[in-house]
Amino acid sequence: MQATSNFGVQETHGILDRFQAEFRGSSEGLGWSSAYASVQRERPFDGHFHALSDNLMVLHRGGPVDITYVMEGKSVARHIPRGGVFFLPAGHACNVVLHEALESTHIYLRSDLFGGRDGAPSPIGGLAPMLGDQDAVLEHLAAAIGDTITGGLPASSLFVDPIAQAIANRFVAINFHKPSVEAGKHPNLLSVKQMARIREFVDANLDTDIRLDQLAELCGRSTEYFVRLFKASMREP
Incomplete structure (x- = not known):
């Protein structure tokens, strides 16, 4: 609509x-x-x-x-x-x-x-x-x-x-309507590089309050969209 x-x-x-x-x-x-x-x-x-x-x-x-x-x-x-x-x-x-x-x-x-x-x-x-x-x-x-x-x-x-x-x-x-240029790529998940960037940031800031908007900015996503991608990524085997 x-x-x-x-x-x-x-x-x-x-x-x-x-x-x-x-x-x-x-x-x-x-x-x-x-x-x-x-x-x-x-x-x-x-x-x-x-x-x-x-x-x-x-x-x-x-x-x-x-x-x-x-x-x-x-x-x-x-x-x-x-x-x-x-x-x-x-x-x-x-x-x-x-x-x-x-x-x-x-x-x-x-x-x-x-x-x-x-x-x-x-x-x-x-x-x-x-x-x-x-x-x-x-x-x-x-x-x-x-x-x-x-x-x-x-x-x-x-x-x-x-x-x-x-x-x-x-x-x-x-x-x-075209084949993916990267086999196994999941557009609705965070990439391997993004997940690694999140882990590095969290490890470096364990003694501070980490906000969702900081992690979203790190991945170049809005906070709302980042939350959806992160949840979906964590459910992947």
């Missing part, structure tokens, strides 16, 4: 204020409930995108640009062409270093859009981030969202929901 309340800027990472991006337009005040979008020219920055309960997609409307991502302690440098897509699923955190100015469209998608159908479990926990990959379908759908904003199309709340749903469906298809 899709959300009915308007999706506002206060529910996003606040890129326009935090990184002094040059504002082109946004969906604020347009009555959109399933997505929030903004079009901007981003200046070079080094910033942290904390874990949210919703999902972020970024379409590179310009390029190529060099970007460095840091997720779960791993640094990845990418040279991303025009049309590249960054995707940060719900519950994931990421540090981003943008080395050049970039024209972009940011689209936040309600997690309800990724819910299972006909009683099937939601796949949201298993969605993987995308770090600048290209996908023609996502590019065209995101461009339609951006054009809706910059073109000032009337009554956009009447037709944006199906576009947002199509974007969510495409991410699900990308994640679950």
